[in-house]
Amino acid sequence: MKLLATRHVRTPMLDLAYEEYGPRDGAAVILLHGFPYDPRAYDDVAPGLVARGYRVMVPYLRGYGPTRFINDGVMRSGQQAALARDLLDMMDALSLEKAVLAGYDWGGRAACILAALWPARVTALVSAGGYNIQDIAASAAPQDPEAEHRYWYQYYFHTPRGRAGLTANRAAFCRLLWRLWSPSWHFTDAAYARTAASFDNPDFVEVVIHSYRHRYGYMAGDPLLQPIEDRLQRLPVIAVPTISLCGLDDGVGAGLDTGAPGAADPDRDKFSAYYQRRLLAGIGHNIPQEAPQAVVDAIVDLLNL
Numbered sequence: 001m002k003l004l005a006t007r008h009v010r011t012p013m014l015d016l017a018y019e020e021y022g023p024r025d026g027a028a029v030i031l032l033h034g035f036p037y038d039p040r041a042y043d044d045v046a047p048g049l050v051a052r053g054y055r056v057m058v059p060y061l062r063g064y065g066p067t068r069f070i071n072d073g074v075m076r077s078g079q080q081a082a083l084a085r086d087l088l089d090m091m092d093a094l095s096l097e098k099a100v101l102a103g104y105d106w107g108g109r110a111a112c113i114l115a116a117l118w119p120a121r122v123t124a125l126v127s128a129g130g131y132n133i134q135d136i137a138a139s140a141a142p143q144d145p146e147a148e149h150r151y152w153y154q155y156y157f158h159t160p161r162g163r164a165g166l167t168a169n170r171a172a173f174c175r176l177l178w179r180l181w182s183p184s185w186h187f188t189d190a191a192y193a194r195t196a197a198s199f200d201n202p203d204f205v206e207v208v209i210h211s212y213r214h215r216y217g218y219m220a221g222d223p224l225l226q227p228i229e230d231r232l233q234r235l236p237v238i239a240v241p242t243i244s245l246c247g248l249d250d251g252v253g254a255g256l257d258t259g260a261p262g263a264a265d266p267d268r269d270k271f272s273a274y275y276q277r278r279l280l281a282g283i284g285h286n287i288p289q290e291a292p293q294a295v296v297d298a299i300v301d302l303l304n305l
Helices: 046-050 080-093 106-117 145-150 152-157 160-181 189-200 204-214 223-232 292-303
Strands: 005-010 014-021 028-032 055-059 099-103 122-128 242-247 275-280
Touching: 005 080, 014 046, 014 080, 028 080, 028 106, 046 055, 046 292, 055 080, 080 106, 080 223, 099 106, 099 292, 106 122, 106 223, 122 292, 152 160, 152 204, 160 189, 160 204, 189 204, 242 292, 275 292
Parallel strands: 028 055, 028 099, 099 122, 122 242, 242 275
Antiparallel strands: 005 014, 014 055
């Protein structure tokens, strides 16, 4: 499959870079990466969609790769509202009335928010891990110790030492997260290096640190985005057709627990349209790179409803 181009589009906050594949007149599919990943996660997803005639776009999120803030005065926010606003702004700038959205981690959060708050813009949703909108108001409540220890990196980022550590050791640090979060995935040095180049973005550290501090209420958000955050505090239901993909070997999320016999889906009541959860045995956090066919199948199945 040939990459049509690494394109750029101007939004109110960003010179946003994205990769594009497939026919320009095909139905739009936007694939969204998370932290600490980049569009390379979808290298084996895009071909299966292009073969079916879809127009595929894979943006570099704020703080990654060639995406840049348009001026020094723009807050380097990593909060959930910023990720969703960037996605909506991208669609507006490209005159995309609707798109299928698929994402995981940060990208899954952006996709879930758009589906919840602007459902008319979303044809269907594939979300790794289900409902990814953050309940910031409840973030101070402790979870069980098994869950808490998997969030060590978030607590590290709350400290000056953590910021300095990410700045000095970003490549080694993020590689460790890949290994811990996808314990069954044996990625190569070359595969990691192709993605790690995106972490050299000058705003990477600031965006990451703000993201993990804001979600716990330890840093203020961008005032321009507060109206979106106010709407998200109500944890809105998602009313677009959705498939949730859960890797049972996910070393950071709830994936390790979702396969318990008889375990209920904790997100089921957050979706009011067609909804299905698919459990992926032997798959960790980086679902599109570990199980690309599962992502393709989910998108195609939703479009064939």
